[in-house]
Amino acid sequence: MYEETIDQSSSTGTNFVELLRSKGIHAGIKLDKGIVPMMGTDGETATQGLDGLAARAKTFYDKGCRFAKWRAVLKITADGCPSELSVNETAHTLARYGSICQENGLVPIIEPEILTDGNHSIETCAKVSEHVFSTVMKAMIDHNLIIEGTLLKPNMVTQGATCEQKATPQEVAWMTVRTLSRSIVPALPGVTFLSGGQSEESASLNLNAMNQIKDLPRPWALTFSYGRALQQSVLKAWGGKAENVAAAQTALLERASANGAASKGEYKGGSGDTSSTYVANYSY
Numbered sequence: 001m002y003e004e005t006i007d008q009s010s011s012t013g014t015n016f017v018e019l020l021r022s023k024g025i026h027a028g029i030k031l032d033k034g035i036v037p038m039m040g041t042d043g044e045t046a047t048q049g050l051d052g053l054a055a056r057a058k059t060f061y062d063k064g065c066r067f068a069k070w071r072a073v074l075k076i077t078a079d080g081c082p083s084e085l086s087v088n089e090t091a092h093t094l095a096r097y098g099s100i101c102q103e104n105g106l107v108p109i110i111e112p113e114i115l116t117d118g119n120h121s122i123e124t125c126a127k128v129s130e131h132v133f134s135t136v137m138k139a140m141i142d143h144n145l146i147i148e149g150t151l152l153k154p155n156m157v158t159q160g161a162t163c164e165q166k167a168t169p170q171e172v173a174w175m176t177v178r179t180l181s182r183s184i185v186p187a188l189p190g191v192t193f194l195s196g197g198q199s200e201e202s203a204s205l206n207l208n209a210m211n212q213i214k215d216l217p218r219p220w221a222l223t224f225s226y227g228r229a230l231q232q233s234v235l236k237a238w239g240g241k242a243e244n245v246a247a248a249q250t251a252l253l254e255r256a257s258a259n260g261a262a263s264k265g266e267y268k269g270g271s272g273d274t275s276s277t278y279v280a281n282y283s284y
Contacts, residue, residue, distance in 0.1 A: 001027055001028065001029055001030070001065070003060075006027075006029065006060065007063070017064035026065075026066045026067060027065050027066065028065055028066065028068055028069060028109070029060045029067075029068050030068070030069055030071075031049055031053065031056065031057065031068045031069070031070050031101070032070040032072075033048040033049035034048060034049075035047050035073050036048055038089065041081075041086060042077065042079065042081055042083075043081075044074070044075065044081060044082065044086040045086075046093065047070065047073070047090075047093055049097070050096055050097065050100075053097065053100045054103065057103075057104035057106055058104045058105075061105045061106055065106060066105075066106065066107065067106055067151075068097075068107070068109065069109040069153065069225075070093075070097045070098075070108070070110070070111060072093060072094055072111060072113065073113050073115060074086055074087065074112065074113070074115070075115045075117055075118070076114060076115070076117075076118050076124060076125065076128050077118060078118075078120075082114070082128065082132065087131065087132055087135050090135075090136065091112075091136045091139035092139055094110050094136055094139065095110075095136070095139035095143040095145065098140060098143065098150060099143045102149060102150075107151065108145075108150055108151070109151045109192065110136065110150060110153065111152075111153040111154070112132050112133065112154060112155075113154070113155055113196065114128060114129055114155045115282065116159075116160055116161045116196050116197050117161060117281060118161065118162065119164075120160040120163060121159055121160075121163060121165065122157060122159040122163075122165075122171065122175055124160075125157050125160070125175075126175045129155065129179050129183075130179045130183050133179065133180065133184060134183035137185060141185075147187040148189060150188060151188075151190045151192050152184060152188055152192070153192050153193070153194055153225050154191065155196050156172055156196065156198075156207075157172060158172050158196070158198070161197065169205040173209035173210040176206075176210060177210055177218060177222075178216055180220070181216055181218075184220065186220070189220060190221040191220045191221070191223070192223050192225035193222070193223070193224055193226070194225060194226065195224075195226040195227060195228055195230070197228065197276060197277050197282065198229055198277065199272065199274050199276050200230070200233060200272030200273040200274075200277075201270075201272030201273065202274075203224070203226055203259075203272070204229075204255075204258050204262045204267050204269070204271075204272050205262070205269055207222065207224055207259065207262040207263065207267075208265055210265075211264060211265035212265040222263065223263040224259045224263065228277035228279075229255075229272075229277055230252070230255050231252075232277055233254070233272070234251045234252045236251075236273075237251040254271060255271075
């Protein structure tokens with residue numbers, strides 16, 4: 001949830017957090033305050049929000065939230081991005097945010113997103129992702145996070161959005177799990193992937209393929225924390241019209257069920273929208 005929705009209520013007057021809890025759903029809060037340019041870099045960014053974060057985290061815990069997320073953004077370019085400055089800034093702020101969350105009872109979701117913008121190969125994405133993830137992991141340990149009480153929300157390892165050589169779900173799965181096995185400690189309980197502009201179907205198929213891998217270690221739960229790849233069909237079905245709410249709910253249940261199956265390696269395919277959700281330089 002965003003900060004402005006925490007205190008809002010449903011049409012029946014029930015606070016949203018209380019309504020979710022009555023249905024067995026925990027509420028989470030997006031704590032970062034967005035990205036700003038880092039001077040002296042080639043358009044790289046830093047995430048704002050550390051100032052006053054402890055007080056905000058406590059406030060949202062008191063309002064019923066039990067987990068949080070913080071998004072950092074990196075990019076791959078032919079002329080050296082992400083820079084070491086960007087990687088280290090990302091690692092520090094994510095680890096500091098995570099530590100503050102745990103001090104105030106919130107489970108932190110650590111999100112170092114490497115954008116798919118560009119025409120780089122899947123091998124390049126794997127190399128960069130391994131460096132970024134391992135640097136973030138070290139910072140988490142250095143900041144004394146309880147690793148067993150933390151979740152990671154990374155990008156999948158894919159080719160760039162404009163790369164002509166498209167990887168199969170099995171290739172994406174193998175490269176992603178290999179990258180995680182080289183950089184993330186087994187104590188981390190779960191990896192909750194972002195969809196990063198993939199189509200609904202691709203995001204589900206790639207996750208499913210990861211959970212079918214037999215020849216690489218997978219000590220973490222590999223599951224989903226999709227935005228666009230969970231919502232695209234829902235928003236199309238709803239169209240902002242009250243009479244379409246039931247259809248939108250049906251679409252959401254279908255995507256959630258499909259990705260739940262993919263988290264167990266049991267998705268059969270064919271139920272997701274195949275159109276891309278990619279947006280260049282995506283921010284929110």
